[in-house]
Amino acid sequence: MPDSAPGLDLSLDACALTEALVDIPSVSEQEKPLADAIEQALRALPGLTVRRLGENVVAHTDFGLPRRVVLAGHIDTVPIADNVPSRREGDILYGCGTSDMKSGVAVQLKVAAAAGAAGAPVPAHDLVFAFYDCEEIEAARNGLGRIAREHPDWLAGDFAVLLEPTDGVLEGGCQGTMRARITLSGKRSHSARSWLGDNAIHHAAPVLTRLAQYQAEQDQEVEVEGLLFHEGLNAVGISGGVAGNVIPDECSVLVNFRFAPHRSEQDAAAHVREVFEGYPVEIVDSAPAARPGLTLPAAVSFAAMIDAPPRAKYGWTDVARFSALGVPAVNYGPGDPNQAHTRDEHVNLARVREAEALMVAWCGLAGASNP
DSSP: OOTTSOOOOTTSOHHHHHHHHHTSOOBTTOOHHHHHHHHHHHHTOTTOEEEEETTEEEEEOOSOOSOEEEEEEEOOBSOOOSOOSOEEETTEEESTTIIIIIHHHHHHHHHHHHHHSTTOOOOSSEEEEEEESOOSSOGGGOHHHHHHHHOGGGGOOSEEEEOOOOTTOOEESBOEEEEEEEEEEOBOEEGGGGGGSBOTTTTHHHHHHHHHHHHHHTOOEEEETTEEEEOEEEEEEEEEOSOTTEEOSEEEEEEEEEEOTTSOHHHHHHHHHHHTTTSOEEEEEEEOOBOOOTTSHHHHHHHTTOSSOOEEOOSOOTHHHHHHTTOOEEEOOSSOGGGTTOTTOEEEHHHHHHHHHHHHHHTTOTTOOOO
16 A cells, blocks of 8 residues: 555544545545555554455454444545535535545444444444445446455345435335337438338337336336335437438337336346337346345344434445345435535535444444544
């Protein structure tokens, strides 16, 4: 690790630590300085074993406890929009990544500091801390996915909490997402003699009609383990056309299916093909949903500490990667998801303090001192 890595002071409270994290830029594929700083800070804690894979840092306790809990968060951000360095206005901290999700990473680091410091109390569970890169870009680059492929044992656990922004509410599971392309064919001709051709773009009309009917008749809430998930099938792109004087011979409609965790990816693909029966359907990409797992003892005890009732996660998150590893996972973090990726992205510091106190207490570390 280079000596020039910016330092992180884990004795800071989670609000000040969030500020320090934001001030170390870490746009996707440029996370090395922040990964170096996190690794350096964690290696200074005698109670943690620390591993590094690329720009991914994983640390864990080893007390031999019967339950193992993973706390995970990505360290990258979307491109900076003139919002670094951070700035405070009262109890609001502005800056790239404040909500998504450096405030959650700060909470992870505070729990790690409490668990790994010399003389720290034995926590309620053995703990794994996963800090990973490239979450904000294509799924193939995702650092948590790389760890899961190359070192799945590093992520072994009985339960996981992903500190993605949820505005302090427990969100169980996540929707699956699938994109499919429906291709329409025709016959090319000069537009002045259109009767000699067959307009492929016009053939998209019945496909769009089916989507409109789906919205009206089939969009619905689906209850899974007590939480209500919403499903939706929507056109997200359409392409076709050759030139301003040519009848096009091909058009394609790209659709996105957000599906509830009662469906597997195979079930979701079959459903999309059923909706578009009679048309060629190509599944372009897919990611599985994740079940909430809120009936597990660790989830029950965690949910009991949060005032608001749990809700379903609308959207796809890396809890699905944990689910694929056989580790039930939930989303909980101090950031507001509505602030993610915005130019004036910010986090309410009261939420950060609340999340820090809750996570430290739930892990049985409320009496631990700072390193």
